[in-house]
Amino acid sequence: TYVVTESCIKCKYTDCVDVCPVDCFREGPNFLVIDPDECIDCTLCEPECPAAAIFRDDDLPEGQEEFIAINARLAKAWPAIIQKKDAPADADEWAQVQDKRALLEE
Numbered sequence: 001t002y003v004v005t006e007s008c009i010k011c012k013y014t015d016c017v018d019v020c021p022v023d024c025f026r027e028g029p030n031f032l033v034i035d036p037d038e039c040i041d042c043t044l045c046e047p048e049c050p051a052a053a054i055f056r057d058d059d060l061p062e063g064q065e066e067f068i069a070i071n072a073r074l075a076k077a078w079p080a081i082i083q084k085k086d087a088p089a090d091a092d093e094w095a096q097v098q099d100k101r102a103l104l105e106e
């Protein structure tokens with residue numbers, strides 16, 4: 001399955017949503033996740049993310065492993081998002097920031 005990682009936090013560009021053929025993205029306050037029970041590993045979302053936040057679960061950058069569980073857990077708590085929407089006004093600034101894990105709002 002594919003996984004949304006830390007880089008998405010406070011960026012939330014949502015380009016990923018429009019290309020997903022099975023509508024498996026879920027939306028929280030400042031982050032999106034992928035429902036691992038719905039993702040069909042089509043690969044289409046990965047290159048669409050301007051923040052390079054999306055990876056296959058067996059190819060995660062070092063330190064991002066906890067996002068497998070975060071995606072699985074929050075996918076069951078958050079509603080579906082099936083259309084791209086405007087990113088936060090300061091998304092481009094947050095795209096430069098590392099270590100955003102503590103800023104994830106559930």
Ligand code: SF4
Binds near residue numbers: 020
């Ligand atoms: Fe959707 Fe395909 Fe991305 Fe999975 S890999 S979340 S099915 S676009």
Ligand code: F3S
Binds near residue numbers: 004014
């Ligand atoms: Fe997040 Fe990238 Fe999608 S920033 S909302 S995973 S396009």
